[in-house]
Amino acid sequence: MTRTTTPRRDDAGSRQSAPENRSRAATAAYPTKNDLPEAARGEAVALLNQRLADCIDLQTQCKQAHWNVKGPTFIALHKLFDEINEDVEAYVDLIAERIVQLGGIAEGTVGVVADRSTLLDYPLALATGAEHVAALSDALAAFGRTARVGIEEMNELEDADSADILTEISRGVDKWLWFVEAHQQGG
Numbered sequence: 001m002t003r004t005t006t007p008r009r010d011d012a013g014s015r016q017s018a019p020e021n022r023s024r025a026a027t028a029a030y031p032t033k034n035d036l037p038e039a040a041r042g043e044a045v046a047l048l049n050q051r052l053a054d055c056i057d058l059q060t061q062c063k064q065a066h067w068n069v070k071g072p073t074f075i076a077l078h079k080l081f082d083e084i085n086e087d088v089e090a091y092v093d094l095i096a097e098r099i100v101q102l103g104g105i106a107e108g109t110v111g112v113v114a115d116r117s118t119l120l121d122y123p124l125a126l127a128t129g130a131e132h133v134a135a136l137s138d139a140l141a142a143f144g145r146t147a148r149v150g151i152e153e154m155n156e157l158e159d160a161d162s163a164d165i166l167t168e169i170s171r172g173v174d175k176w177l178w179f180v181e182a183h184q185q186g187g
C-alpha cells in the first residue's frame with residue numbers, strides 16, 4: 001500500500017475505491033427496532049464510517065509518535081502520546097459501535113482506512129519532541145475539525161445520539177490538543 005503525504009480521499013489505488021465503499025455503506029445492512037428513519041440511519045452509517053477511518057488513522061499516528069519520539073523530553077512525551085492513544089482507541093470503539101447500533105457495518109480494516117482517511121500521513125522521519133508535537137497537534141486539530149463537521153451532519157439527520165458521541169469525542173480531542181500544543185507555548 002502506497003502512503004503519500006496528501007489526503008488519500010480520492011486516490012484510485014489497487015484496492016476497492018473509497019467512493020464504492022461509501023456507496024455500499026450508505027444503506028444500513030441490518031434491520032433494527034431503532035426508531036430513527038431507515039434513510040437517516042443509512043446516511044449516518046456512511047458518514048460515521050468516514051469519521052471511523054479518520055479516528056483509526058489518528059490512533060496509529062499517536063502510536064507512531066509514542067514509539068519514535070527522542071530527546072530530553074522523551075519520557076514526558078512518550079507517556080503523553082500513549083495516554084492520548086488510549087483515549088483515541090475508546091473514540092474508535094464509540095464510533096464503530098454506533099455504526100453497528102444503526103444497522104450498519106463498521107468498516108475499520110487497515111485497507112479501508114488507508115483509502116478513506118482524510119488525515120495527512122504521519123511523517124516517518126521525525127525524531128525530536130518539537131517535531132512530534134508539531135505533527136501530532138496537526139493531526140489532532142484536523143481530526144477535531146472533521147468531528148465537528150460530523151456533529152453538524154448528525155444534527156441535520158436528527159440523530160442526536162450520534163451528534164452527542166461526536167461531541168464527546170471532539171471535547172476529548174480538544175483537551176489533548178491543548179496538552180500537546182502547550183509544549184509549543186510559553187517558551
Ligand SMILES: [Fe+2]
Nearest residue numbers: 066067078082
Ligand atoms: Fe508503549
